[in-house]
Amino acid sequence: QSALTQPASVSGSPGQSITISCTGTISDVGGYNYVSWYQQHPGKAPKLIIYDVSNRPSGVSNRFSGSKSGNTASLTISGLQAEDEADYYCSSYTSSTTWVFGGGTKLTVL
Amino acid sequence: QLQLQESGPGLVKPSETLSLTCAVSGGSISSSSYYWGWIRQPPGKGLEWIGTIYYSGVTYYNPSLKSRVTISVDTSTNQFSLNLNSVTAADTAVYYCARRQRSSSFRDYWGQGTLVTVSS
Numbered sequence: 264q265s266a267l268t269q270p271a272s273v274s275g276s277p278g279q280s281i282t283i284s285c286t287g288t289i290s291d292v293g294g295y296n297y298v299s300w301y302q303q304h305p306g307k308a309p310k311l312i313i314y315d316v317s318n319r320p321s322g323v324s325n326r327f328s329g330s331k332s333g334n335t336a337s338l339t340i341s342g343l344q345a346e347d348e349a350d351y352y353c354s355s356y357t358s359s360t361t362w363v364f365g366g367g368t369k370l371t372v373l
Numbered sequence: 374q375l376q377l378q379e380s381g382p383g384l385v386k387p388s389e390t391l392s393l394t395c396a397v398s399g400g401s402i403s404s405s406s407y408y409w410g411w412i413r414q415p416p417g418k419g420l421e422w423i424g425t426i427y428y429s430g431v432t433y434y435n436p437s438l439k440s441r442v443t444i445s446v447d448t449s450t451n452q453f454s455l456n457l458n459s460v461t462a463a464d465t466a467v468y469y470c471a472r473r474q475r476s477s478s479f480r481d482y483w484g485q486g487t488l489v490t491v492s493s
Contacts, residue, residue: 264436266419299478301420308469308483309412309420315478352420356478360433364412367419 267292267353267365274371280341283368285353286334291363293334297356300329300338303367304349313338340370348372375400377470377484385464385491391457395470395484396450403428403448408473411444411455413466414486421466425473426453460491 268286275281285292285300292298298316301309311320313329316336326341336355340347353365381393395409402409410425424434426444434442438457446453457464467488473480 297478299480301480308486310483311479311481314480318479320479320481354420354422354478354480359436361435362410362422362425364420364422 264291264357264359264361264363267355267363269351269353269365269368271366272369272371274373275340275343276373277343277345279343280339281343281370283338283340283351283353283370285336285338285355285365287336287355287363288334290359291334291355291357292331292336294358295356296331298329298331298336299354300327300336301352301354302347302349303352309352343372345372375472375482377472377482379468379470379484379487381487381489383488383490385460385489386493387461387491388459391455391460391464391489391491393455393468393470393487393489394452395454396452397472398451402446402451402453406475408475409446409453410471410473410480412469412471414469415463415466423455423457423468462491465489465491 300313303309316331317329351368376398378396385391408425411423424444443456467486469486470484472482
């Protein structure tokens with residue numbers, strides 16, 4: 264199975280909004296609403312920030328939102344803060360009853 | 374509060390078997406609501422899903438690793454384990470165990486991760 268496609272890096276200034284894309288196929292992202300997003304700071308375990316395309320776990324800031332159109336899912340972070348600087352990964356269920364991650368996107372807050 | 378803790382050797386020789394255990398505390402691994410899985414991350418690289426197990430023993434594996442991977446569960450000790458045989462340097466990674474809610478992508482609890490280096 265191939266990894267989902269994410270941009271290697273994105274950047275934004277404090278207060279701005281950014282969007283990270285996650286592109287797959289009809290066999291994964293496009294076929295199921297089981298897309299999740301994770302935030303990972305250096306040396307730390309990934310933290311779930313969005314599940315099932317657009318749901319936020321309890322305690323996650325409402326500045327994080329998720330959506331999907333066709334075979335591409337997106338994570339939007341509004342009101343960028345310095346603490347948002349991290350790596351972000353998407354993940355999707357696949358038609359092979361497996362899971363696949365994206366290659367990761369490094370977010371830099373300028 | 375649920376906690377997951379990985380344990381096992383930090384150094385494995387090439388061609389040998391990597392064995393890790395994930396101890397679950399603060400909740401039961403026998404819950405019908407969750408799957409338990411392993412994810413790894415090579416140094417400086419992205420996440421890779423290894424596989425998942427249900428308390429009943431049903432397993433799902435990454436096709437690229439399937440021939441070398443076995444995940445098992447021990448409900449009596451509230452633990453699940455990963456065995457990866459015939460390892461090479463490419464298997465050097467931080468290995469995480471995690472819990473995922475059934476019928477969802479809600480993978481909420483993760484262990485802290487353990488670095489396994491494959492080297493002679």
